[in-house]
Amino acid sequence: MHHYKLKLAAFLAWAATVTCRGVPAPSHEAREDCPAGSVNYTQLAKKLSRTAQIYLSGSDAFDAAVARWSNLSTPVANVVVVPSTEHDVVETVNFANWHSLPFLTTNGVHGSITTLGKMIHGIEIHMSQLNSIAIAKNGKTATIGGGVMSKNLTDALWAAGKQTVTGTCECVSYLGPGLGGGHGWLQGRYGLVSDQFVSMNVVLANGNLITVDKNSELFWAMKGAGHNFGIVTSMTSKIYDIQHPNYAMETLIFSGDQVEAVYKVANEQWLTNGKTMPVDLINWSYWYFDPTTDPDKPVIAMYLIQEGVNAVDAAYTKPFLKLGPITTQALSGTYRDLAAWTGISLDATPCQKTGNANPRFPIYLKSYNTTAQGLVYDLFRQATTNASSPFSNSLFMFEGYSQQGVKAIREDASAFAYREDNLLVAPLLTYTPNGPGLDEVASKLGNQIRQILYEGSGETSLNTYVNYAYGDETPLAWYGSDAWRQNRLHALKRNFDPMGKFSFYAPIA
Ligand SMILES: Cc1cc2nc3c(=O)[nH]c(=O)nc-3n(C[C@H](O)[C@H](O)[C@H](O)COP(=O)(O)OP(=O)(O)OC[C@H]3O[C@@H](n4cnc5c(N)ncnc54)[C@H](O)[C@@H]3O)c2cc1C
Numbered sequence: 001m002h003h004y005k006l007k008l009a010a011f012l013a014w015a016a017t018v019t020c021r022g023v024p025a026p027s028h029e030a031r032e033d034c035p036a037g038s039v040n041y042t043q044l045a046k047k048l049s050r051t052a053q054i055y056l057s058g059s060d061a062f063d064a065a066v067a068r069w070s071n072l073s074t075p076v077a078n079v080v081v082v083p084s085t086e087h088d089v090v091e092t093v094n095f096a097n098w099h100s101l102p103f104l105t106t107n108g109v110h111g112s113i114t115t116l117g118k119m120i121h122g123i124e125i126h127m128s129q130l131n132s133i134a135i136a137k138n139g140k141t142a143t144i145g146g147g148v149m150s151k152n153l154t155d156a157l158w159a160a161g162k163q164t165v166t167g168t169c170e171c172v173s174y175l176g177p178g179l180g181g182g183h184g185w186l187q188g189r190y191g192l193v194s195d196q197f198v199s200m201n202v203v204l205a206n207g208n209l210i211t212v213d214k215n216s217e218l219f220w221a222m223k224g225a226g227h228n229f230g231i232v233t234s235m236t237s238k239i240y241d242i243q244h245p246n247y248a249m250e251t252l253i254f255s256g257d258q259v260e261a262v263y264k265v266a267n268e269q270w271l272t273n274g275k276t277m278p279v280d281l282i283n284w285s286y287w288y289f290d291p292t293t294d295p296d297k298p299v300i301a302m303y304l305i306q307e308g309v310n311a312v313d314a315a316y317t318k319p320f321l322k323l324g325p326i327t328t329q330a331l332s333g334t335y336r337d338l339a340a341w342t343g344i345s346l347d348a349t350p351c352q353k354t355g356n357a358n359p360r361f362p363i364y365l366k367s368y369n370t371t372a373q374g375l376v377y378d379l380f381r382q383a384t385t386n387a388s389s390p391f392s393n394s395l396f397m398f399e400g401y402s403q404q405g406v407k408a409i410r411e412d413a414s415a416f417a418y419r420e421d422n423l424l425v426a427p428l429l430t431y432t433p434n435g436p437g438l439d440e441v442a443s444k445l446g447n448q449i450r451q452i453l454y455e456g457s458g459e460t461s462l463n464t465y466v467n468y469a470y471g472d473e474t475p476l477a478w479y480g481s482d483a484w485r486q487n488r489l490h491a492l493k494r495n496f497d498p499m500g501k502f503s504f505y506a507p508i509a
Pocket residue numbers: 069104105106107108109110111112127146147166167168169171172173174175176177178179180181182183184226227230231232233344350351467468505
């Protein structure tokens with residue numbers, strides 16, 4: 001009964017708030033248009049620094065801040081707070097807790113897991129103003145604000161002759177990927193994004209600001225399950241001198257008829273018989289329907305990306321060239337060109353907010369099962385090529401990063417559970433939303449494709465990347481099915497977030 005009353009109170013507060021309208025305004029400007037009885041954000045504004053912002057629902061700034069990359073099962077907020085100091089974050093969490101309002105950290109807004117849709121009111125805490133980057137005098141670490149984007153970090157470090165592991169997409173935040181592990185071009189050398197973490201400043205569910213590092217029990221969890229535990233206002237990462245500025249990429253476009261042959265070669269080259277991906281090579285492939293190249297079926301675009309060279313070694317390309325690709329293209333440049341070459345730079349589609357739903361259905365694999373590749377190709381072909389299909393702009397992603405740096409670190413070193421795997425595979429089913437019926441069709445198709453890959457893998461548990469997850473997977477699939485992992489995460493969750501304030505993104509429990 002008591003519990004029910006609390007819930008009701010929270011609901012009434014929310015119901016009153018939605019009638020509030022506002023324009024973007026400096027935080028200290030009073031907003032008398034919030035009716036009495038609602039949550040009064042002027043009182044929060046008074047506690048925040050001068051350059052913090054509060055956007056009330058109904059304003060253009062609010063609409064711009066809440067728009068997301070994937071328009072499927074999105075979180076709903078009544079207000080967006082844009083802190084400009086870490087103390088602003090503390091005050092906002094305290095205010096939200098006082099008023100029993102849910103809150104959610106937002107950053108590069110590329111998070112697309114459907115569990116985010118469980119947020120139906122409350123405060124989005126948008127990190128964009130916490131964007132400082134400072135390189136330490138000894139040149140070995142950098143302190144990075146909680147709202148820094150990948151490209152900004154790469155550019156700032158590059159200007160100083162430095163680099164570190166970041167996600168590959170320019171418009172995704174640095175920390176969004178990192179908190180779930182974090183894959184990037186440099187992981188073959190140095191490990192995951194989160195393997196670089198040295199310390200972090202974190203605002204906990206109760207509003208306390210703490211610093212965590214290797215001596216803190218929470219540090220382990222922040223490196224793979226970090227979304228569940230706090231708001232990172234800033235963190236310190238290892239950085240490195242740039243060793244191999246040059247990169248080359250060879251793109252080979254194959255007909256879908258060759259799907260089994262192509263992945264047989266990929267396996268033979270790198271993935272089976274004890275072989276591993278060379279540390280200087282990354283190989284990705286995408287499947288997509290491009291009627292100008294093939295009007296009947298999706299193409300296979302294979303990207304062979306090599307560091308430290310101006311042309312990809314013939315030894316890497318030859319086995320694939322022998323299969324007879326439709327076209328080949330060679331590119332050369334630097335590390336900073338990789339995002340543009342692979343279609344994830346600031347001006348590319350994945351950096352626009354199109355209003356499309358963009359669910360992915362990820363699975364980690366050790367190698368390709370060519371039979372399974374053939375089966376899922378056929379499903380993907382049906383889904384992308386027939387005239388009545390809403391999924392014709394979909395993309396099937398096969399990401400084969402080099403792994404040495406990831407595997408050099410002990411399996412139990414962090415909450416990221418999948419160092420043993422080699423490939424991150426996911427269909428991305430892009431479509432214009434048209435109600436729950438179509439969402440259901442997409443979910444069925446994505447899961448059907450993933451199930452085939454899972455059955456072909458011979459694994460006994462589904463391994464998924466929490467940062468690509470659709471949302472219907474279990475915590476075992478996001479964080480590893482080993483009992484010790486689950487127990488450790490649950491114990492930490494009970495200690496640090498017993499009320500589940502940080503449970504909109506892939507909740508542990
Ligand atoms: C086009 C594209 C490319 C991608 N490329 C990569 C890649 O190369 N490598 C990779 O590993 N992943 C990649 N991803 C997946 C990416 O890791 C996730 O989508 C991630 O959630 C995006 O973070 P964001 O800050 O952009 O999104 P948001 O939606 O803003 O954040 C996602 C969640 O992260 C948490 N969060 C973000 N910032 C903080 C913070 N400062 N403190 C606490 N919690 C925080 C919140 O729980 C939030 O709900 C890619 C995704 C897309 C769409």
